[in-house]
Amino acid sequence: MASMRDIKRRKSSIQGTQQITKAMKLVSTVKxxxxxxxxxxxxxxxxxxxxxxxxxxxxxxxxxxxxxTPATSQRKAVVVITSNRGLAGGYNSNVVKxxxxxxxxxxxxxxxxxxGNKGRDALSRYGYTxxxxxxxxxxxxSYAEASALxxxxxxxxxxxxxxxxxxxxxxxxxxxxxxxxxxxLLPVEVEPEAESEAQAVMNFEPEDIEALDMIIPKYIxxxxxxxxMEAVASENGARMQAMDNATSNAEEMIDKLSxxxxxxxxxxxxxxxxxxxxGAEAIS
Amino acid sequence: xxxxxxxxxxxxxxxxxFEGEAEMVEFNTTEGEIGVYPGHIPLTVIVKPGILRIHxxxxxxxxxxxxxxxxxxxxxxxxxxxxxxxxxxxxxxxANEALTRAQDRxxxxxxxxxxxxxETALQRAIARINVLK
Numbered sequence: 001m002a003s004m005r006d007i008k009r010r011k012s013s014i015q016g017t018q019q020i021t022k023a024m025k026l027v028s029t030v031k032x033x034x035x036x037x038x039x040x041x042x043x044x045x046x047x048x049x050x051x052x053x054x055x056x057x058x059x060x061x062x063x064x065x066x067x068x069t070p071a072t073s074q075r076k077a078v079v080v081i082t083s084n085r086g087l088a089g090g091y092n093s094n095v096v097k098x099x100x101x102x103x104x105x106x107x108x109x110x111x112x113x114x115x116g117n118k119g120r121d122a123l124s125r126y127g128y129t130x131x132x133x134x135x136x137x138x139x140x141x142s143y144a145e146a147s148a149l150x151x152x153x154x155x156x157x158x159x160x161x162x163x164x165x166x167x168x169x170x171x172x173x174x175x176x177x178x179x180x181x182x183x184x185l186l187p188v189e190v191e192p193e194a195e196s197e198a199q200a201v202m203n204f205e206p207e208d209i210e211a212l213d214m215i216i217p218k219y220i221x222x223x224x225x226x227x228x229m230e231a232v233a234s235e236n237g238a239r240m241q242a243m244d245n246a247t248s249n250a251e252e253m254i255d256k257l258s259x260x261x262x263x264x265x266x267x268x269x270x271x272x273x274x275x276x277x278x279g280a281e282a283i284s
Numbered sequence: 285x286x287x288x289x290x291x292x293x294x295x296x297x298x299x300x301x302f303e304g305e306a307e308m309v310e311f312n313t314t315e316g317e318i319g320v321y322p323g324h325i326p327l328t329v330i331v332k333p334g335i336l337r338i339h340x341x342x343x344x345x346x347x348x349x350x351x352x353x354x355x356x357x358x359x360x361x362x363x364x365x366x367x368x369x370x371x372x373x374x375x376x377x378x379a380n381e382a383l384t385r386a387q388d389r390x391x392x393x394x395x396x397x398x399x400x401x402x403e404t405a406l407q408r409a410i411a412r413i414n415v416l417k
Contacts, residue, residue, distance in 0.1 A: 038298075045295045048362055052355050056328065143297040143366065202355075203327045205315045214314075214330045215353055218366065225297050 004264045011257040018250035024087065025243035032175070032236035039172060039229040046226045053219045055202060056212065057188065065209060066158065067216045068187050073163035077111045077131070077153060079185075079224060081169040081231040082119030084135050088235055089242035091170065092118040094180040098168045100126055102182070111162060113149065115228070138235075141228035147221035154217055157186055165220075169227035170234035176241065178234035183227070185220050290322040291360035292338060294349075294368060301347075301368050308339040309361055311349055312411075320356055327356040331365065333407035335414055348374060348415040350408050374412045383409035 057068070078099055082092045096119055099105060099112070111131040114120035116138045124130050132152075137145050156162050165186040171179045204211045292309055294301040310319040312334025336349040352365035386406035390399070 041299055042297050044300060045297045045364060048293075048295055048355075048364055052328070052353075052362075052364065147366070203325060205313065205327060205329045211328060211330060211353075215328075218352065218364070221366075222297060 004261060004268065007257055007261045007264060011254060011261065014250050014253050014257070018247055018254070021243045021246040021250065025240055025247060028236045028239040028243060032233060032240055035229070035233040035236050036172070036175075039233045042226060042229050046222055049219055049222045053188070053215060056204075056208075056215065065212055067212065070163065070187055073160050075109050075111060075162045076105065076164045076166060077113060077156065077162045078105070078166045078168055079113045079115065079149070079153070079227075080119040080123065081138065081167070081227055082114070082116035082122075083231075083235040084117045084138060086118060087242060088239040089245075091178070091235055091238035091242075092116075092122065095119060095168050095170055096122045098180050098182045099123065099128070111156075113153070115231075138228065138232065141225065141232060143221070143225050146225035146228060147217075150217060150221040150224055153185075154220065167223060167227050169231045170238075172230045172233040172237065175237050178237055183223065185223055188216065188219070288322040289341070290358075292363075293360065294336075294363040294365055296352075296365050296368055301365065302338065304340065306338050306340055308337075310337040310339075311335070311354070311363075313354075320361060323358050324356050326358070329354050329356065331363070333404065333411045335411055336363075336368065346371065346415055348408075348411045350411065369412070369415075371415050374416055376413070376416055379409050379412035379416070383413060 080095060080099060082095050086092065099110070100123075107126075107128060110128055112120075112123050112128050113132045113134070114123065114130055115134045117135045120130055120133050120135070132149075134145075134149070137149070153162075153165050157165060164184065167183045167185055169181060169183075171181045173179055289305040289307050291304070292306040293303050308319055308321050310317065312318075312332045313329040314332050315329065317334065318329065331349055331352045331354060333348075333350045336347045338345045338347070348369045348371075349363070349365055350367040350369075352363060352368070354361055354363045382405060386402055386409055389402045390406065
């Protein structure tokens with residue numbers, strides 16, 4: 001059995017760790033609330049954006065447009081949104097798995113646009129091409145940065161360097177459940193159901209195709225921005241959960257060690273007593 | 285005409301900028317300035333930098349609307365704006381600086397000048413300054 005001193009040392013070290021995880025949990029709870037409020041505020045915009053774009057696409061039907069028809073290039077771009085910091089359970093590795101475990105993606109044909117250090121590190125270790133590294137974007141997501149990234153992506157798309165654009169992020173369902181998602185940004189795909197329920201005939205000024213030229217970049221920017229907002233909320237949610245688990249695990253270990261410590265203490269007292277009694281008997 | 289109102293919603297990625305009843309809305313589009321009354325035919329237009337005038341029952345409110353697009357339906361308008369500001373959110377000094385900068389850039393015709401970008405910047409600065417007047 002370990003000595004009393006060892007057990008005591010171990011216990012106090014775990015108590016120290018528990019204090020840290022407890023504090024981190026509190027911090028991410030506060031951050032989560034803020035991130036969630038932001039995500040909800042922006043939700044409106046994306047819903048309207050999504051609806052509008054779908055109704056436009058439903059109306060124009062299957063026209064020849066560079067943003068709608070598959071491009072010739074085999075290369076694919078993936079925007080991977082992860083966090084800059086770890087200790088968030090499986091949050092980062094789940095997003096990375098979306099890319100590495102996907103059979104449609106060939107390592108040689110992928111350009112990774114990494115938002116967040118953790119995803120960049122993991123993917124570059126696996127040997128993926130990191131085209132852009134944007135760790136600052138996730139710290140303070142702004143629409144301006146999302147649209148700047150969208151503009152760069154569209155530029156490479158139009159230049160024929162990439163044929164498809166994907167977004168890998170974590171969707172924030174609620175505080176306890178987050179779902180890693182892979183979304184195709186370009187070419188835009190119309191959902192079949194949206195096509196059938198297209199309502200009143202919409203007119204465009206300027207003409208359909210010109211309008212699409214201007215609306216689709218905004219659509220892509222808003223999806224990336226939306227992904228960022230969801231990802232920030234999910235990151236803090238995941239970290240909160242991970243830290244909560246860590247805190248209760250530490251609690252469990254402390255309980256176990258306290259028991260061991262008390263047992264060891266009791267043992268040493270009993271031993272001392274027997275020694276004294278034995279000594280007294282020997283004298284008498 | 286003026287007794288009819290419709291719902292106006294102006295949404296940005298960061299917030300709900302405005303939601304309420306309006307009698308008429310004016311703003312600038314790629315096809316020119318338009319004013320929309322209730323009962324308009326369904327129309328989608330692309331916004332160009334300019335002044336947004338919201339004619340409410342109580343009076344007219346103005347704002348600087350820079351980019352985005354608007355979905356007009358008979359019963360209301362949704363403006364999906366990337367950037368829109370109330371007059372008190374505009375920094376006059378910065379707007380004036382941006383104006384001179386954009387004008388200079390258009391005057392000095394260097395080789396790799398992005399004319400479209402400079403023009404948009406100019407329009408944006410003008411819209412901001414006009415809103416403040």
